[in-house]
Amino acid sequence: MNLHKQLVVIGGGPAGMAAAISAKENGIDDILILERGEFLGGILNQCIHAGFGLHTFNEELTGPEYATRYTDRIEALKIEYSLNTMVLSIKKDKTIVAVSRDKGLMNIKTEAVILAMGCRERTRGAINIAGSRPAGIFTAGTAQYYINIMGKTIGKKIVILGSGDIGLIMARRLTLEGAEVKTVLELLPYSNGLGRNIAQCLEDFDIPLMLSHTIVGITGKERLEGITIASVDEKLTPIPGSEQFIECDTLLLSVGLIPENELTTDAEVEIDQRTSGAVINENLETSVEGIFACGNVLHVHDLVDYVSDEAARAGKKATQYLKNGITKNEYKNIIAQNGVRYCVPQKFEKLTPETPLFFRVTTPCDRRFVAVFADGEAVYKKREAYLTPSEMQIIKLNDEICEKLNKATQISIELI
Amino acid sequence: MTERKMTCIICPRGCRMTVKYENNTLIECKDNFCARGPTYAKNEIAAPTRVLTSTIPTDSKTVPLMPVKTSKAIPKEQLFTAMKLVKTIRAKAPLKCGDVIYKDFMVQGTDLICGRNLKV
Ligand SMILES: Cc1cc2nc3c(=O)[nH]c(=O)nc-3n(C[C@H](O)[C@H](O)[C@H](O)COP(=O)(O)OP(=O)(O)OC[C@H]3O[C@@H](n4cnc5c(N)ncnc54)[C@H](O)[C@@H]3O)c2cc1C
Ligand code: SF4
Numbered sequence: 461m462n463l464h465k466q467l468v469v470i471g472g473g474p475a476g477m478a479a480a481i482s483a484k485e486n487g488i489d490d491i492l493i494l495e496r497g498e499f500l501g502g503i504l505n506q507c508i509h510a511g512f513g514l515h516t517f518n519e520e521l522t523g524p525e526y527a528t529r530y531t532d533r534i535e536a537l538k539i540e541y542s543l544n545t546m547v548l549s550i551k552k553d554k555t556i557v558a559v560s561r562d563k564g565l566m567n568i569k570t571e572a573v574i575l576a577m578g579c580r581e582r583t584r585g586a587i588n589i590a591g592s593r594p595a596g597i598f599t600a601g602t603a604q605y606y607i608n609i610m611g612k613t614i615g616k617k618i619v620i621l622g623s624g625d626i627g628l629i630m631a632r633r634l635t636l637e638g639a640e641v642k643t644v645l646e647l648l649p650y651s652n653g654l655g656r657n658i659a660q661c662l663e664d665f666d667i668p669l670m671l672s673h674t675i676v677g678i679t680g681k682e683r684l685e686g687i688t689i690a691s692v693d694e695k696l697t698p699i700p701g702s703e704q705f706i707e708c709d710t711l712l713l714s715v716g717l718i719p720e721n722e723l724t725t726d727a728e729v730e731i732d733q734r735t736s737g738a739v740i741n742e743n744l745e746t747s748v749e750g751i752f753a754c755g756n757v758l759h760v761h762d763l764v765d766y767v768s769d770e771a772a773r774a775g776k777k778a779t780q781y782l783k784n785g786i787t788k789n790e791y792k793n794i795i796a797q798n799g800v801r802y803c804v805p806q807k808f809e810k811l812t813p814e815t816p817l818f819f820r821v822t823t824p825c826d827r828r829f830v831a832v833f834a835d836g837e838a839v840y841k842k843r844e845a846y847l848t849p850s851e852m853q854i855i856k857l858n859d860e861i862c863e864k865l866n867k868a869t870q871i872s873i874e875l876i
Numbered sequence: 877m878t879e880r881k882m883t884c885i886i887c888p889r890g891c892r893m894t895v896k897y898e899n900n901t902l903i904e905c906k907d908n909f910c911a912r913g914p915t916y917a918k919n920e921i922a923a924p925t926r927v928l929t930s931t932i933p934t935d936s937k938t939v940p941l942m943p944v945k946t947s948k949a950i951p952k953e954q955l956f957t958a959m960k961l962v963k964t965i966r967a968k969a970p971l972k973c974g975d976v977i978y979k980d981f982m983v984q985g986t987d988l989i990c991g992r993n994l995k996v
Contacts, residue, residue, distance in 0.1 A: 505992075511888070524943045607931075608943070609940070611940050611941045660885045762888070
């Protein structure tokens with residue numbers, strides 16, 4: 461099947477939906493959302509816990525509730541979407557090849573594309589644990605899918621490796637479902653999860669969080685029977701003699717998310733090694749003209765509200781591109797350094813207050829100033845009581861700061 | 877008087893507060909970013925509550941589970957009893973996100989509500 465669409469959005473999660481809604485509201489009618497899953501909503505469908513939408517709706521919604529607000533809007537605006545449709549490739553000229561359960565192979569010519577494919581979990585392969593390969597080892601997100609979407613039981617005695625939010629949320633869910641969560645192990649000396657999740661998912665149920673610990677061995681032939689853990693030193697290497705055995709039938713890996721960028725690379729879009737997402741400008745446009753990116757495929761977000769905001773901007777910018785074309789001149793890079801791991805956007809031509817700067821710090825720190833420098837002058841400075849890599853930070857710029865940044869040649873964001 | 881650290885769970889900022897209390901009464905609360913922090917601390921010391929979220933089976937072939945939540949926070953010590961009650965409830969299509977599936981769930985005036993639409 462060959463077709464032409466003015467705007468195609470890849471991924472029907474919160475990012476894809478917000479982008480499509482915004483494009484439609486800004487006057488683009490010829491839109492198609494391609495989603496490989498059976499429903500719109502992306503990862504939100506399996507996140508049944510509350511904690512979504514505090515910024516956007518001023519109330520604490522569950523993931524499915526938050527998704528429903530957007531799916532209802534998609535239906536009301538009559539935005540076209542195709543489910544069970546997997547995008548196989550995008551080329552630099554913005555042609556898309558997708559395969560759908562009922563429409564078969566689709567070749568789609570487009571004028572603009574918004575990438576909103578989300579992210580996926582790192583797996584055991586990515587972290588290398590020694591030992592056998594028995595059943596009973598899941599990524600935390602897969603376990604969440606089994607329990608919250610399929611209604612399956614995954615095990616009785618659980619250990620969770622990694623203290624990211626998904627692992628923490630699953631610790632509570634499994635406990636309430638009657639399983640025994642023995643411990644959550646974290647390699648680093650601090651947790652990667654939100655403080656509120658440590659409080660309400662672990663402390664509420666007296667589940668111990670063991671920092672600076674990792675797994676050194678896995679026991680079990682067919683089904684997991686236990687794991688051997690060890691504490692690690694500052695270099696994160698296991699300390700000999702500190703090994704202990706923990707009996708368990710299930711191990712969940714919650715060791716981080718990576719943007720799902722195979723398609724992006726396919727389209728020859730430049731990737732930022734630090735975010736594992738595309739390099740974008742202030743209009744959320746990638747290095748390929750007319751291809752935009754937003755949500756977790758761009759950089760991993762902790763809060764869906766920021767995803768929706770960012771995606772709505774992507775939809776609006778794609779609309780402006782379709783209507784006027786965006787004229788590109790010289791870009792200036794925003795250098796992230798001295799404790800700042802990355803900044804999105806990575807580059808810009810002309811900043812306006814509409815574009816926030818998103819960044820993460822490299823390591824947790826207390827009482828530091830976040831500063832933005834324009835040719836050596838600190839044009840933005842804010843004291844933060846506590847900063848941690850697990851919380852994405854946001855800087856909102858005003859007209860005056862934007863003007864200074866637009867005039868400068870050397871721009872950086874750092875901790876001082 | 878007892879002094880302890882407490883993480884406010886009201887918003888993602890998760891302020892790490894220092895609270896002082898005596899006989900279930902809050903005396904002092906520090907390091908909270910906004911006024912909701914001390915309110916949370918007060919309740920947490922006197923009678924902690926949590927919103928419960930879970931899933932219940934449906935009669936639909938395409939959507940096996942309906943996500944549900946309590947319309948208000950319920951006493952924390954009742955969470956496990958509440959889970960037992962959740963296990964007895966079934967969802968029958970059609971339902972809309974926000975529909976009450978079980979009235980006066982555990983506490984009078986608190987309902988168990990649907991988290992998504994369910995078509996027949
Ligand atoms: C377990 C978990 C718990 C979370 N908890 C919270 C919380 O409490 N509060 C909060 O605010 N945020 C939370 N978040 C964060 C928030 O849910 C995410 O940031 C948000 O869902 C990201 O949206 P997205 O649209 O970018 O990605 P996704 O929701 O992942 O959507 C991407 C979509 O793209 C589709 N897709 C991917 N590749 C293709 C392809 N090739 N072809 C077609 N379709 C494709 C996928 O099927 C998916 O539907 C949580 C996230 C996770 C994973
Ligand atoms: S005190 Fe206010 S800002 Fe801090 S976590 Fe609680 S609600 Fe959020």
